[in-house]
Amino acid sequence: MEFQPVQRAADAFQQTVSPDQIQAICRRAFGKRTQIVSAVELGAGTYNNTYRVDLGEDRPVILRVAPEPARQNRIERELMRNEHASLPYFAPIGAMLPRTLAIDFTHEVIGRDYLIQTMLDGVPGPEGLTAYPRQRWASFYRQLGTIARDVHSVTGPHFGPVRGPGFATWSEAMLASLDDTAADLDDARLDATDVREVAKAAAQDRAVLDEITRPRLLHGDLWTVNVMLARDAPEPTITGVFDCDRTSWGDPAADWTIYLASRRPDRTAFWETYGAPSRTPGATRRALYYLARHLGAIRLERHRLGRPDRDPGTYAELSAVLTQLLA
Structure with missing residues (x-):
């Protein structure tokens, strides 16, 4: 062989x-x-x-x-x-x-x-997407918005990872995730002080987190790297989705997909099919906790991949999040 x-x-x-x-x-x-x-x-x-x-x-x-x-x-x-x-x-x-x-x-x-x-048929998303000029990527983001919306429409029996452990409330699931992230950073000999500060704030903000009462399916890693595109299509066309291993039940606004769709203005087509994000005071505050959790996971992954030179960025961003949470 x-x-x-x-x-x-x-x-x-x-x-x-x-x-x-x-x-x-x-x-x-x-x-x-x-x-x-x-x-x-x-x-x-x-x-x-x-x-x-x-x-x-x-x-x-x-x-x-x-x-x-x-x-x-x-x-x-x-x-x-x-x-x-x-x-x-x-x-x-x-x-x-x-x-x-x-x-x-x-x-x-x-x-x-x-x-x-x-x-799956097709070509990997990063390779397939770069074959088109950027002005034609809008159709890709609209399709991704539809897929994310369909995934988030599914409701579940508890909060937290699909396989478990399950939690009765969203605040419990978020606190457990933040605590685990901090412990993982400790194991990697990285500073987790800021993540623990976020967890303390979240414990005091349980009421805001628990405005989310219905657990919905989150893919956890739905973006360019985990889709397949059709070969030689007139525009980027998603034909497959894979690597669904980071799934959980929670607030759709906490999904990795939403985080990435919000990062750059050239991805606004995503919201045309997914729907506009909530701008209520509670949603805005919860988004800070979701951002902090993503940044903690990013810090851990960069360490795992041997990219410690990028770690300082997560500390600066998390510091800015804490400033807003504690204001």
Whole structure:
């Protein structure tokens, strides 16, 4: 079998699996006579190890392998299991999602969770989008707004990660997330003082957070990097959505998609289909807590990716958020 791993430093967070392990995984999933033509690791993701595996059939399959349990942070624990629990709730966009062909959380083959999915048609979002001039990206953002709206229309049984732990109130879920983020930053030997200050303010603002009473489905990572676009279409056309492992139940305004759509004015087409964001005093204050939580997670991810030079930006932004919260 031809094997093409991504070359990384020995101490990198993502650790590739061996050709023998991929062979064992595929034989458990598809039978002992399964032969692999090639396995090519895809380098766009930053958490799981992802491979395009050619089994000599009409279409390759996608193998995703989670990090070893000991390498997972609290806010990213067992994400693959969370995705598996989430899939039935993605029915409104089910036609866009890959199909799960095999899944194994036993750790009997390798000491990591893994799943095998169908490979979606099209080209990855970042590659496909840059093939069009920026003035034609508006249609992409309008489609993304529709998808986000459809996802957020789904209601759930509790607040917090889809797989759990679940919380009765939105404030409890937010406080638990902020506490876990701070603890993860401590483990990484990064300063988490500002995140803890945000958590203290949130504890005093429970009433504002608990104006959100109905848990709605949040994708957690819906943006350019996790969609597929049609090949050679007249305008950017989304055909697939993947990597639904950071899903949770909560306030749609807290979703990563909303954060990114709000960051730049050239993305205003998103709101044409999604709907205008709420500007009530409560929504405005909650948005500060959501921003703080995103910044804490960004700080942790940059550290994990070996980009500490970018960390100071999160401290400055979080300082500005705290100033507004404590004013």
